Amino acid sequence: MSPLGVFGFYASCVQDVVDAYNAYQGGVTDPGLLYLEATGVKDAIVSLAEDVHQLNKDVSTVFANAPLEERIGPAIRVGTFAVGTAANIVGGVQAARGIRAFTRSGSGGDQYYVEGTLRMETFGPGDELYRVYGGESLQQGQFAFTQNPGNQITAISKGAIWPGNTTQSITRISFSGPVKAEVSKVASMFGQPGGFTQVKLPRSPFITFSAGRSLPFGFMPFVPNSYQIQ
């Protein structure tokens, strides 16, 4: 990962940290967030948010056209932060994402929600989709994602999945012939941001659901992308 890639990763994490903190401020009765308070994770996230804020200022300075002497201090702090607290920020962000994901609530919708960016695409041999399921949701269903979420937290968050779907399992979908399907972007639901690209598959003899595999929780630094490594 390039240095800029690292900063990009940190930047993408900031919103998750802020969201979790705001969720705490807005809903102290949420059991997941009370857990967060009780375990001290909240303090870590607040501290982390402050560190990230400083980091953002420092990164701006480091890459600005300021004189070298003005950039040395921030550069040192950025380097120290990146190396010394990488594990902490990753852990904190994952904790924030996890708490937000597993404290999702909602009674279940009567319909599915998309952002209105529907289009039709044809899938065929060589294409693969991924379906996350568990609990009241079963392996063979028409909704799938274009990417493997890698873990439950990412699936819940990006897929905005209702609590009745436990997301404990994943199946890979392949095609033996052409299948025309509706493609859309997952809208925000159940306190989750959504954002994944989802496919609504018709009933077709050309669709095969692989044997299901368990999907890990996701309290790990990086999301595994390979279906095989789960």
Next chain:
Amino acid sequence: MTFSCVFEIKDGELIVTSTLTEEVLWKGKPKGYDVAQVLPIEGSNDCIVLLEWLKSGLENQKNLIRLDPYGNIVWEVGDPPKKAAPGPERGLEIESYTGITGIEKFQLIAFAYSGFSDHIDIETGAIIKSKFVK
């Protein structure tokens, strides 16, 4: 509760046997489709049968049914449940159920290919509650 019938699936066929006489009361493929799953109903000699969903679905046939011990259909479910779920994507075609996830308080819980979890009254076959679980 002891049942006076046992149900088994062999080569896609449902076989209903009396436990009292060991007589086969009925054997066959309901509606002509392979049987994927069968559940006895407590307090009754009827059973809930899930038929192969893809073939029946492609032929626009309902695949979740209640049978009596002689293979007669008591009810079948799969009409577009407009009242239970007014979403625009339901109400257009027959549902295909891909599995049964449980029985709770005389309600059958089944998962539809469309992403809905339906709670079905075991006595009437009516959909009582429907939730989109994706």
